[in-house]
Structure formats: structure tokens, C-alpha cells
Amino acid sequence: xxxxxxxxxxxxxxxxxxxxxxxxxxxxxxxxxxxxxxxxxxxxxxxxxxxxxxxxxxxxxxxxxxxxxxxxxxxxxxxxxxxxxxxxxxxxxxxxxxxxxxxxxxxxxxxxxxxxxxxxxxxxxxxxxxxxxxxxxxxxxxxxxxxxxxxxxxxxxxxxxxxxxxxxxxxxxxxxxxxxxxxxxxxxxxxxxxxxxxxxxxxxxxxxxxxxxxxxxxxxxxxxxxxxxxxxxxxxxxxxxxxxxxxxxxxxxxxxxxxxxxxxxxxxxxxxxxxxxxxxxxxxxxxxxxxxxxxxxxxxxxxxxxxxxxxxxxxxxxxxxxxxxxxxxxxxxxxxxxxxxxxxxxxxxxxxxxxxxxxxxxxxxxxxxxxxxxxxxxxxxxxxxxxxxxxxxxxxxxxxxxxxxxxxxxxxxxxxxxxxxxxxxxxxxxxxxxxxxxxxxxxxxxxxxxxxxxxxxxxxxxxxxxxxxxxxxxxxxxxxxxxxxxxxxxxxxxxxxxxxxxxxxxxxxxxxxxxxxxxxxxxxxxxxxxxxxxxxxxxxxxxxxxxxxxxxxxxxxxxxxxxxxxxxxxxxxx
Numbered sequence: 001x002x003x004x005x006x007x008x009x010x011x012x013x014x015x016x017x018x019x020x021x022x023x024x025x026x027x028x029x030x031x032x033x034x035x036x037x038x039x040x041x042x043x044x045x046x047x048x049x050x051x052x053x054x055x056x057x058x059x060x061x062x063x064x065x066x067x068x069x070x071x072x073x074x075x076x077x078x079x080x081x082x083x084x085x086x087x088x089x090x091x092x093x094x095x096x097x098x099x100x101x102x103x104x105x106x107x108x109x110x111x112x113x114x115x116x117x118x119x120x121x122x123x124x125x126x127x128x129x130x131x132x133x134x135x136x137x138x139x140x141x142x143x144x145x146x147x148x149x150x151x152x153x154x155x156x157x158x159x160x161x162x163x164x165x166x167x168x169x170x171x172x173x174x175x176x177x178x179x180x181x182x183x184x185x186x187x188x189x190x191x192x193x194x195x196x197x198x199x200x201x202x203x204x205x206x207x208x209x210x211x212x213x214x215x216x217x218x219x220x221x222x223x224x225x226x227x228x229x230x231x232x233x234x235x236x237x238x239x240x241x242x243x244x245x246x247x248x249x250x251x252x253x254x255x256x257x258x259x260x261x262x263x264x265x266x267x268x269x270x271x272x273x274x275x276x277x278x279x280x281x282x283x284x285x286x287x288x289x290x291x292x293x294x295x296x297x298x299x300x301x302x303x304x305x306x307x308x309x310x311x312x313x314x315x316x317x318x319x320x321x322x323x324x325x326x327x328x329x330x331x332x333x334x335x336x337x338x339x340x341x342x343x344x345x346x347x348x349x350x351x352x353x354x355x356x357x358x359x360x361x362x363x364x365x366x367x368x369x370x371x372x373x374x375x376x377x378x379x380x381x382x383x384x385x386x387x388x389x390x391x392x393x394x395x396x397x398x399x400x401x402x403x404x405x406x407x408x409x410x411x412x413x414x415x416x417x418x419x420x421x422x423x424x425x426x427x428x429x430x431x432x433x434x435x436x437x438x439x440x441x442x443x444x445x446x447x448x449x450x451x452x453x454x455x456x457x458x459x460x461x462x463x464x465x466x467x468x469x470x471x472x473x474x475x476x477x478x479x480x481x482x483x484x485x486x487x488x489x490x491x492x493x494x495x496x497x498x499x500x501x502x503x504x505x506x507x508x509x510x511x512x513x514x515x516x517x518x519x520x521x522x523x524x525x526x527x528x529x530x531x532x533x534x535x536x537x538x539x540x541x542x543x544x545x546x547x548x549x550x551x552x553x554x555x556x557x558x559x560x561x562x563x564x565x566x567x568x569x570x571x572x573x574x
Contacts, residue, residue: 036049036050036277036278037049037050037274037277037278037279037280037281038279038280038281039256039257039260039281039282039283040280040281040282040283041282041283041285041286041287041290042282042283042284042285042286042287042333042438043286043287044282045287047253047256047257047283047285048248048249048253048256048257049248050160050248050249050257055161055162055163055166056163056165056166057153057163057165058153058163058164058165058176059149060145060146060148060149060152062165062175062176062177063149063152063164063176063177063179064176064177064179064181064184066181066184066221066226066227067164067176067179067181067183067184067187067188068148068152069221069224069226069227070181070184070185070187070188070217070218070221071109071148071151071152071184071187071188071191072109072148073188073217073218073220073221073224073226074185074188074189074191074192074213074216074217074220075108075109075112075188075191076108076109077220077224078108079108079109079110079144079148080144082108082110082139083136083139084108084110084111084135084136084138084139084140084147085108085110085111085132085135085136085139086107086108086111107131108135109147109148109151110135110138110139110147110151111131111132111135112151112155113138113147113150113151113154114131114134114135114138115127115131116151116154116155116156116272117150117154118134119131119134152164153165155191156191156194156271156272156275157170157171157187157190157191157194158170158190158194158195158197158198158271159171159194159198159243160275162275164176164187167187167190168183168187170243170244171183171186171187171190171240171241172238172240172241173241180238181218181221181227181235182218182235182236182237182238183238185214185217185218185221186210186214186237186238186240188217189210189213189214189216189217190210192213193206193209193210194271195261195262195265195271196209196210197209197210197213198240198243199239199240200240200242200243200345200346201258201345201346201347203352203353204353211237214237218232218235219232242345243345249341249342250340250341250342251294251340251341252290252294252335252336252337252341253341254337254341254342255335255336255337255338255341255347255349256283256285256335256337256436258341258347259335259337259347259349259350259436260281260283260436260437261274262350263435263436263437263449263450264281264437264440264447264449266450267437267447267448267449267450268447268448269440269447278442278443279440279441279442280440280441280442281437281439281440282437282438282439282440283332283436283437283438284331284332284333284435284436284437284438285332285333285334285335285436286333286334288553289324289333289334289553290333290334290335291552292334292548292549292552292553293322293324293334293335293336293549293553294336295548295552296544296545296546296547296548296549296552297320297322297336297545297549299544299545299548300320300541300542300544300545300548301318301320301545316526317523317524317525317526317532317535318521318522318523318524318534319338319339319344319348319521319522319523319524320336320338320348320519320520320521320522320545321336321337321338321347321348321349321350321351321414321415321519321520321522322334322335322336322348322349322415322517322518322519322520322545322549323335323336323349323415323416323419323434323517323518324419324515324516324517324518324549324553325419325420325423325432325434325515325516325517326514326515326516327422327423327424327426327427327432327511327513327514327515327516328427328513329452329453330420330423330427330432330433330434330435330451330452330453331434331435331438331452332416332419332434332435332436333515334517334549334553335349335436336348336349337349337350346529348415348520348522349414349415349416350414350415350416351414352394352412352413352414352417353412353531354412354413354500354504354505354520354522354531355410355411355412355413355500355501355502355504355505356410356411356412356413356418356500356507357498357499357500357501357505357506357507358496358497358498358499358507359413359418359496359497359498359507359509359518360411360413362421362422362425362466362469362470362496363384363387363388363391363393363421364380364384365466365469366387366391366425366458366462366463366466367380367383367384367386367387367388368380368383368384369459369462369465369466370383370387370458370459370462371383387457387458388421390431390457390458391420391421391424391431391457391458392417392420392421392424392431392432392433392457393413393417393421394417395411410501414520415518415519415520416434416518418507418509418518419434419509419516419517419518420432420433420434422509422511422516422518423516424457424458424463425463425466425467425470425511426463426467426511426512426513426516427453427463428460428463428464429456429457429458429459429460429462429463430453430454430455430456430457431453431454431455431456431457432452432453432454433450433451433452433453433454434452435449435450435451435452437449467494467511470494470496470511471494492512492513492514493510493511493512494510494511494512495508495509495510495511495543495546496508496509496511497509497542497543499534502533503523503533503534504522504523504531504532504533504534505520505521505522505523505534506520506521506534506541506542507519507520507521507542508542508543508545508546510546510550514554515550515553515554517546517549517550519542519545519546520542521534521541521542522534523535
């Protein structure tokens with residue numbers, strides 16, 4: 001045993017020595033000559049071209065010392081004394097790669113710099129071993145200041161900004177030498193997840209996470225003796241400025257490109273890889289249906305009762321978001337994110353900060369059927385949460401505190417989520433995760449994409465009963481619930497609508513075996529971007545958008561249902 005152990009150690013040392021001699025520090029990677037990305041519609045016509053890299057290298061002397069220390073406190077407190085590598089962190093990374101668990105933290109600043117500047121973002125054992133060897137050599141040959149400067153200048157901060165100088169301008173409209181320690185701590189926190197932590201587009205959960213990390217950075221600085229504790233207590237979170245949209249991404253283009261990027265990242269493509277360019281990305285968007293949806297929303301937002309000047313004032317505080325999905329394939333064929341992505345950066349198609357309202361009741365109904373219990377039962381809450389999750393809703397941060405909250409739809413939801421839920425009802429209860437990206441390739445290689453059609457979310461019989469109920473076959477809702485419309489002759493089309501309890505959102509979901517379209521109208525102050533009560537909205541406004549869209553999108557569509565008044569019923573479902 002002793003001989004075996006000694007032989008094994010000698011073999012490992014010999015192997016690593018051979019690798020150390022064989023692997024040299026390479027030239028800078030291709031990211032320095034980043035290419036553009038091309039986005040295409042489903043028919044192959046071009047949607048957009050992106051990829052102009054915002055980069056400016058600055059010497060470390062231009063970065064305030066407090067800001068330098070903020071990055072060290074965030075990523076690698078032992079940076080000034082370590083050998084450039086973390087053996088335990090590298091081992092965890094290799095193990096996670098071998099087991100398919102994805103990215104793991106623990107790399108030193110030197111290792112991250114080597115990965116950014118010399119290697120690639122691919123998650124392979126070979127790349128991680130090279131990273132380890134090159135990091136040891138870089139740490140021996142370069143000063144810590146040189147390594148830190150390289151790290152700050154090569155890191156990606158989101159908003160297409162490479163380097164701390166570009167990030168300073170993108171997030172705070174200032175030069176790097178003018179950054180405060182609070183602002184520097186935000187940029188340091190941002191590196192962990194640039195898109196998720198970008199304050200302008202972050203979800204409530206994302207904002208909470210980046211605030212926690214910002215506090216973590218500053219607290220580490222105090223622990224290291226780099227920041228006075230009393231001064232730290234007085235610091236307030238430095239909210240960054242709104243982003244400037246890239247030219248060529250105006251209108252709906254920016255929303256589509258951003259949604260496609262997020263879907264690719266969810267499929268395993270890193271943000272740095274996408275920013276590096278060279279991608280040919282084809283979307284599932286049907287250009288004819290996309291035009292139809294845009295025209296319908298434009299017409300719907302302009303319709304109403306009253307004078308033109310009054311309408312304009314009311315329209316300024318109204319935002320629309322919509323997603324249309326083919327429930328058979330899960331493909332998103334049309335998406336509307338807002339009036340213009342250069343003026344309203346947050347996509348109304350994917351935001352989930354407005355209440356779901358009555359459109360959530362079918363989920364509660366499905367949950368009660370799956371659990372074989374009354375939906376109003378106090379113990380039905382966990383079943384509803386479980387069912388909503390199975391159908392694709394992100395419920396971790398939603399309000400499921402009481403049955404009343406669920407039955408009234410008080411938790412938030414996005415048009416994208418609701419389109420997926422109602423598509424699942426139409427697809428025999430199988431989970432439908434609406435997919436925007438049809439294909440993505442670079443250098444002739446296809447990137448793996450997540451599947452749009454998943455496993456069984458709810459029993460097929462439950463899905464069938466819910467769909468039948470929405471058709472009106474099982475009775476009508478009580479007054480105040482979403483109105484049901486008379487079904488078409490083929491029994492195919494159902495529509496559900498309703499205003500939320502706080503009157504800040506109004507929903508309309510039109511569903512058939514061919515298209516499921518979720519449309520939301522949201523009250524938002526045009527100046528402050530805060531939620532406000534909807535005003536001067538006729539009962540049919542979201543419905544008018546849907547009708548206008550379907551008429552344009554489906555020339556061979558079945559006869560549309562005729563609006564019927566709501567009548568009082570039990571309201572409890574079957």
C-alpha cells in the first residue's frame with residue numbers, strides 16, 4: 001500500500017510537471033477580435049445584427065484604490081498573497097464538469113483573468129487544466145497589479161461593456177477614475193451574473209440578490225481593513241442609470257434579441273460567449289404573425305372613448321405585452337415587448353411583476369383536481385404551488401401565503417408564463433416551455449437548446465376538463481370573474497379575460513389548438529415607471545388586440561366566438 005501510494009504521488013507529480021513544461025502562455029484569445037451576431041426570422045430573413053464591442057483598456061492607476069479593493073473583496077480576498085490558483089476551487093469545477101452540473105465558483109482573480117484573456121468560456125476538463133497551469137505561470141511572471149489590471153479590463157459587465165472603463169460609462173455615465181466605492185462595489189457584484197444583476201432589467205429576486213452581494217463586498221472590505229466601519233454603515237445602494245439601447249435594436253427588435261439571448265444563456269451558452277460574436281441565431285418568430293401582433297397592439301392601444309388629447313394622456317400610462325405560441329410545438333411565433341425597446345427597456349412580454357388576476361384561476365382549478373380537494377381548502381395552497389411550478393411558473397418569490405391570494409391571482413405572472421400554462425392545457429397537460437430560438441450555430445457547430453415540450457405536468461384528463469370548462473361546457477363563472485365567450489362551431493376557441501384585484505393590469509388570453517396568445521395591459525407611470533391604476537380602459541381593449549391579431553395572423557381561422565355577458569354561477573368549478 002505504501003509503495004502504491006508513493007508511486008501514485010510520483011505519477012501525479014510527474015504528469016503535472018510534464019503539463020507545466022508543455023503548456024505555454026498563449027496569445028490573447030479571439031474575444032479581442034469579437035465578431036457580430038446575426039439574428040434571423042424563422043423564414044431566414046434578417047432581424048438584426050449585433051456585436052459592436054464596447055471596450056477601452058485603462059491602466060490600473062486610473063482605477064481608484066477603493067474600487068480595486070472592492071473587486072478583490074468580491075472575488076478573491078487572498079489575491080495579494082495566493083499563488084494564482086485555488087486547487088479546491090479548480091477540483092470542484094472539474095468535478096461539476098464531469099458530472100454535468102455546470103459552472104462552479106471558487107476560481108481566483110488570476111484564473112478568471114486567464115480564462116477571459118487567453119482561453120475560452122467552454123466548460124471542459126481540458127480547458128480547466130490549461131487554466132490551472134497558465135495561471136501558475138502568469139502569477140510567477142506578472143505582478144499582482146498587472147494581473148488585476150488585466151482582470152478589470154478583460155471582464156464582461158453586461159450591456160455589451162468589456163472592461164471597467166466601459167462599465168463605468170454604461171452603468172453610471174462617468175469615467176472610471178470618478179467611481180465611488182459604492183459604485184465600484186456594484187460593478188464588482190455585477191460580474192457574478194451581469195444580465196441577472198443589471199438593475200434596469202433585473203427581476204425582484206435579481207435585485208435582492210445583487211443587493212445582498214453588494215453588501216457582501218462592502219462587508220468584506222471592512223473585514224480586510226480596507227473600509228471604515230462607520231463609513232460603511234452610511235453607504236446607500238447606488239442605483240445605476242438606465243441603459244442606452246444599441247442602434248439597430250429599436251422597436252420590437254431589441255425585445256426579441258434580448259429574449260433570445262436569455263433563452264440561449266438558460267440553455268448553457270455563457271454571456272461572454274454570446275458577446276464574443278460569430279453566432280447565427282434563427283428565431284421561431286413568424287414575420288407575418290409578428291407584424292400582425294404589432295399592428296393589432298398599435299391599433300388597440302389607440303382605441304378608446306373620448307377626445308384625442310385625453311386618449312394620448314391615458315395611453316402614456318398604458319403598456320402592453322403579448323406572447324403568441326403554437327401549443328403543439330411550443331414555438332413563440334410572435335412577441336410584443338413594449339412601445340420601443342430604446343425607450344422602454346423592460347420587456348412587458350417577460351416581466352412578472354404584475355398580478356395574474358383571474359387568469360390564474362384555471363391553475364387553481366387544475367391543482368384542486370390533481371389533489372382531489374376543494375380549491376378553497378386551506379391545505380390546497382401547497383398543491384397550487386406545486387401545480388403552478390409543474391406548469392412552468394416561477395413561484396419561488398410569489399405570494400402563496402393564503403388560498404385567497406391564489407384564487408384571486410395576487411401573485412405576479414408574465415405573458416410568456418401564462419402563454420406556456422395555457423399551451424400546456426391545450427397540449428394534453430404536457431409542460432410547454434415557450435421557445436423563441438429555433439437554432440443557434442457558430443463555426444458550423446450547433447448549440448444544444450432546451451426542449452419546448454417537456455414531460456407530463458398534469459393529468460391529461462385534468463387538462464381536458466379545464467379546457468372544457470373554459471369553453472363554457474361546464475357552466476359559467478360568477479360575476480366579476482373572467483368572461484367566457486360563446487364557442488365557435490368547431491369547439492376550438494376559448495377566451496379568458498379579467499382585471500386584477502389592484503386594477504393595475506388587465507389580461508386577455510385567447511386559446512385554440514393552433515395558437516395560444518396571452519395579452520396584458522399594464523398601468524405604468526410614463527415618467528417614474530412605477531405601477532399605477534389603469535384608467536379609461538374599455539372592457540374590450542385587450543380583446544380588441546386579440547381579435548385584430550387573429551384576423552391578421554390566421555386568414556383561415558375558424559369563425560371567431562361572439563362576446564357574451566357574464567352570468568352568475570357557482571364560481572367553484574366542477
